[in-house]
Amino acid sequence: MVTVAPPRAPAVRRPAAWLVAAAVVLAAPAVLPPFYVYLGALVLVMGLLAASLNLVLGYGGLYQFHHGVFYGVGAYALALTITRLGWPAWVGILLGPLAAAAAGWAIGVFCVRLTRLYFGMLQISLGSLLWAVALRWYPVTGGDNGIHGIPLPAPLQTLSGAYVFIAVTAGLAFGALWCIVRSPFGATLQAIRDNPQRCQVVGIDVRAHQLLAIVLAAGFAGLAGVLYVVLERSVFPTMLFWVLSLEIFVMCLLGGWFTFSGPLVGAALIVVLRAFAGRHTEYWTLILGTILILLIFFMPEGVMGFVGERLRAHGRGAVGRRSAGPAAGRGTPAAVVAEGDGAADPGAGREAATPPAADDAGGTEVARG
Amino acid sequence: MAELLRVEDVHKAFDGFPAVRGAHLSVEAGRVVAVIGPNGAGKTTLFNLITGVLTPDRGRIVFAGEEIGRLPAHLRCRRGLGRTFQLATIFPRLTVFANVQVAVLARQGRSRELLRPAARFGVEETRAILEVTGLLSRADEVAGTLSHGDQRILEIAIALGSRPRLLVLDEPTAGMSPEETAATIGLIGRLARESGLTVLFCEHDMDVVFSVAESIMVMRQGRTIVQDAPEAVRRHPEVQEAYLGAAGA
Numbered sequence: 367m368v369t370v371a372p373p374r375a376p377a378v379r380r381p382a383a384w385l386v387a388a389a390v391v392l393a394a395p396a397v398l399p400p401f402y403v404y405l406g407a408l409v410l411v412m413g414l415l416a417a418s419l420n421l422v423l424g425y426g427g428l429y430q431f432h433h434g435v436f437y438g439v440g441a442y443a444l445a446l447t448i449t450r451l452g453w454p455a456w457v458g459i460l461l462g463p464l465a466a467a468a469a470g471w472a473i474g475v476f477c478v479r480l481t482r483l484y485f486g487m488l489q490i491s492l493g494s495l496l497w498a499v500a501l502r503w504y505p506v507t508g509g510d511n512g513i514h515g516i517p518l519p520a521p522l523q524t525l526s527g528a529y530v531f532i533a534v535t536a537g538l539a540f541g542a543l544w545c546i547v548r549s550p551f552g553a554t555l556q557a558i559r560d561n562p563q564r565c566q567v568v569g570i571d572v573r574a575h576q577l578l579a580i581v582l583a584a585g586f587a588g589l590a591g592v593l594y595v596v597l598e599r600s601v602f603p604t605m606l607f608w609v610l611s612l613e614i615f616v617m618c619l620l621g622g623w624f625t626f627s628g629p630l631v632g633a634a635l636i637v638v639l640r641a642f643a644g645r646h647t648e649y650w651t652l653i654l655g656t657i658l659i660l661l662i663f664f665m666p667e668g669v670m671g672f673v674g675e676r677l678r679a680h681g682r683g684a685v686g687r688r689s690a691g692p693a694a695g696r697g698t699p700a701a702v703v704a705e706g707d708g709a710a711d712p713g714a715g716r717e718a719a720t721p722p723a724a725d726d727a728g729g730t731e732v733a734r735g
Numbered sequence: 736m737a738e739l740l741r742v743e744d745v746h747k748a749f750d751g752f753p754a755v756r757g758a759h760l761s762v763e764a765g766r767v768v769a770v771i772g773p774n775g776a777g778k779t780t781l782f783n784l785i786t787g788v789l790t791p792d793r794g795r796i797v798f799a800g801e802e803i804g805r806l807p808a809h810l811r812c813r814r815g816l817g818r819t820f821q822l823a824t825i826f827p828r829l830t831v832f833a834n835v836q837v838a839v840l841a842r843q844g845r846s847r848e849l850l851r852p853a854a855r856f857g858v859e860e861t862r863a864i865l866e867v868t869g870l871l872s873r874a875d876e877v878a879g880t881l882s883h884g885d886q887r888i889l890e891i892a893i894a895l896g897s898r899p900r901l902l903v904l905d906e907p908t909a910g911m912s913p914e915e916t917a918a919t920i921g922l923i924g925r926l927a928r929e930s931g932l933t934v935l936f937c938e939h940d941m942d943v944v945f946s947v948a949e950s951i952m953v954m955r956q957g958r959t960i961v962q963d964a965p966e967a968v969r970r971h972p973e974v975q976e977a978y979l980g981a982a983g984a
Binding site for chain 1: 847849853896
């Protein structure tokens with residue numbers, strides 16, 4: 367009911383189609399050269415990371431500027447569990463998402479007190495502290511060298527073994543994210559994105575929901591970090607650097623942040639583009655930049671947003687429109703309020719000025735209550 | 736009749752500007768009560784103070800026997816205070832159905848339910864509310880694409896999702912065509928009569944106010960001048976000078 371994903375072709379909904387898709391993904395190591403298997407695994411890892419960001423960004427409307435930190439925390443948790451504590455790998459695989467979720471709580475509990483841009487700025491600050499720890503605490507984290515050659519159980523040491531583990535885990539994680547997005551919590555989260563103040567007056571504790579979303583998203587990011595270690599058997603501090611966070615932010619925008627599959631598509635585009643364009647030129651980001659500029663002009667809702675819109679235009683009249691088209695307002699609630707403010711009563715003075723002011727000052731006002 | 740809401744000598748200033756400085760209000764259960772006053776009289780600020788969007792600098796707000804002046808908005812809602820805003824505040828990217836369902840889920844305490852699909856919960860109740868408000872045929876449309884008038888109706892529908900004991904409407908017919916205004920007033924009257932809902936609203940349109948309100952409170956420059964039955968308010972000298980006089984009554 368509450369999905370913002372575009373309506374899919376009916377065939378994709380059938381379980382048989384899903385089984386075929388799963389079989390194709392899992393059969394890849396048997397038929398593809400190792401480079402493509404590696405690339406496929408990397409797409410799944412980055413896709414899961416971007417999808418976890420999108421839970422808070424696209425569905426929650428939070429400017430989660432430093433999501434990469436939780437990916438790094440998950441990866442380091444696994445690496446340190448094996449190399450420093452000497453515990454079995456499966457403990458680390460479970461600890462990774464939990465440690466990342468804990469970090470999400472510790473950072474989120476401060477960030478949700480602020481709104482919009484300030485939320486993002488504080489997150490960059492707090493996240494950068496963790497990056498500094500990973501970079502400088504040589505005896506434990508290996509400092510700027512990171513940790514390499516992490517010993518994993520035998521089945522995960524081969525590329526195809528790692529690939530299958532990553533594909534199955536990422537598949538289950540995407541399934542869990544899909545359930546969350548469609549749950550009452552997911553519906554509420556989207557309502558908070560659209561209008562936090564309205565949510566308060568229908569009895570929703572906005573901050574508590576935002577914090578839960580951050581904790582969940584951080585947990586899934588930590589899982590992506592664990593999968594990265596399974597693929598690469600190394601960790602390094604740039605996993606927690608803000609540049610990576612910006613990159614996954616771009617993946618969400620590129621693929622379509624108001625769709626469920628968009629972040630995976632965006633991740634695939636960037637990972638593949640870097641793999642191929644990066645072979646020919648060091649300046650592959652020039653190509654990425656050009657693509658992004660074109661995207662802003664021609665597909666402001668991202669690739670999957672564009673595809674969804676085409677599908678809707680195609681099937682209009684036949685199927686009830688369920689997801690938000692561009693007509694639903696790209697404007698943020700604040701923009702809508704601001705427009706309405708001017709139109710409603712230009713002479714209203716103090717009274718008309720109150721709702722938008724309260725909207726932006728929501729954080730501070732309610733803090734006193 | 737039992738008093739549901741009582742506002743006593745409430746004050747609120749913004750950066751030293753006193754928006755509300757001595758507001759008094761009494762709302763009895765089952766009544767339709769209006770607040771009127773010129774622009775800048777502090778009506779919207781008063782409603783924000785009552786519903787918890789703002790907290791008062793001083794004064795008491797008592798709802799159903801409990802002092803609520805310091806409670807955050809979401810807890811006031813759980814005690815039975817529902818509201819709409821002066822400017823249409825809906826969830827523009829969600830469907831009409833989901834807009835109301837979110838409020839129903841919140842009231843049922845399910846908004847943190849993570850794994851089961853939302854499509855299973857609160858469906859009957861949501862459809863009943865859409866039926867009452869005449870939005871059922873548009874349930875699957877994206878709310879942001881509705882006309883302004885329908886968005887205002889949807890706001891009331893969202894507020895009903897909380898099953899409020901007191902519904903606070905901030906200029907429910909602002910920006911509406913005469914037909915839409917008549918339909919909205921009809922809806923408010925019906926809700927009050929049929930569901931026994933207590934309604935508190937503020938409004939610029941005097942015809943609207945005198946056609947539905949059973950009690951009217953008049954504000955001017957942040958102060959309450961009088962609260963009384965419509966006829967008494969109409970005859971009150973200070974009201975005529977302050978407000979009705981200007982309207983040519």
